[in-house]
Amino acid sequence: LLRRAPRASPPRLTKMGCSTSRSADVASAKLFVPELEELATMLQTALKDNFETVETEVTECIDLTKWGCAAPGIGGNCRIIDVGGVPNLLDPKHHKTAIFQLPTVAEQVGLKGAYIFGACAASHLVVGVNAELMPTEHISKNCRCSKYAKVVEDGSHIMEAYDSPEFGLLGNFVACEGKTTPVVKVRVKKRKGEDNFVTCMRKGLAKALEESKVKVDGAKSAQIGIGGVFKVVSGKIHGHVMPDFKKTVMIDGPEVDEWLNFYEMGPDLTCLSVFLSGDPAKADVGKHLTLSFSP
Template sequence: MAVRIEKSAFHVPSLEELGEVLHDGLKTNFADVQVSVVDCPDLTQEPFSFAAAGLCGKPRIADVGGVPYLLPLPQTEKIYNLNTVAKEVELPAAFILGAGAASFKAVGVNAELMPNVLTKGGGKPEANHSYSAKINPVTGECILEKYGEKYKTCDFALLANLYISEGKPGKVVEVRSSRRTGQSNFVSCMREALERHYGDKPIGMGGTFVIQKGKAKIHVMGFDLRVEHTHCFSHHGEGGHYHYDTTPDTVEYLGYFLPAELLYRIDRPEKTHNIGRD
């Protein structure tokens, strides 16, 4: 069944301008901030181990489904596929990062999904490096799994917020922040800075970051934040939805970001609500 797709353009500032805006915003919330325009590191290497080398090449954002498909009751027929999404955003063989809900048909329970996929195209199959996180019903502990490797699917359920590009090397904005002094988390602080500076101009930004020191609060569920949505995974068996760091005095962030050119709203719910936005 065909889904409704709405397409719109973002305002795209220069990377230099974007860097200045992010720097000024982060300085209100972190003691130490460095922002610069650099060549994107090879993201196929540690600590990222992504499915593509870079964040560049026709960057766009897809907002798929939504919280109303999850709450008050999950609509189990809402299953999507990342290969299909790549076609719907007019970028086959795309590199997709983001946050969403894992397919309960694959996992068997509600689980967080950390998409990390180079979708199929050009005669090549997809490379699926995605992770998922669920709760052990007996112990209550997080179970982090290599979703693509274990379940061998690019399906996801209910909702996802995705950054999509050609996965090419290129220039990006590098952000280093440490010692949080304010109340906003790393992602919220950048979003709020963009909102203050650009006002009514629509801005979309995606990318990735590493918490080099410190700990963070995460949850395992699958909510939709609309204006921001960040999932994470670790190399020590934990993952889920990022809220904020819990060690403000010692935390260190390193991130790489790029402004998106286009927004694709896919299968937007006809009826919405404000449940589960945080």
């Protein structure tokens, strides 16, 4: 179930810098917002060569609390937010200090009390070690259904409830009012290509925008931001969990991939996903981040 920012509000990506303070650097950029029907067609085209079965349609959002989320919907004044960044993960000097608060993030994007979901790092002050965090929190409703996953001593991983608004290092989020609104429903079966579900959508949207020559604010090409929740109903996924902090500086790429722990996961997973077709702000934003949990 995918949602883009509604036309009734300014469609924006907000990039928050690598600081814990309220005066942290904040940059924003406008995003291209197609009608949902157009988006459904774009996603159908993006996915059809990579999956044996692809179905896309515009429909009312189901009650996502049944999937373990803290709000029934993902609509209402949507914002896509990128906080911190990969440099915080790569350099040990940031590991203990790059700590953020979801309520502060919501305030800084002008949506105090928002429903926030997405993918980020857990706070080591809460968990005790570096860990993955799947936040789903409706701040004004005081409703938190977030979970975290960490690697334990024997190399396996565990998942538990996370009772804090604090997160660390980096995060990609959607902030909204948590309303039930129309969304694009996407159903796929049997992958036959190389790209995963989210990467396939992201690349397909980027290609469609490049071919359409759509521009926003004079940029060479417009970008789309997507936030959504999807369910792994059957089969398995190849997912990662970050281990505890590495004590030496890492170089992004193969070294990070080798450091991560990968596991076969699923089925019955709720996946929280935020992705961009490209970087509209030229602010080194993360193009995609998806994490999953068992509801």
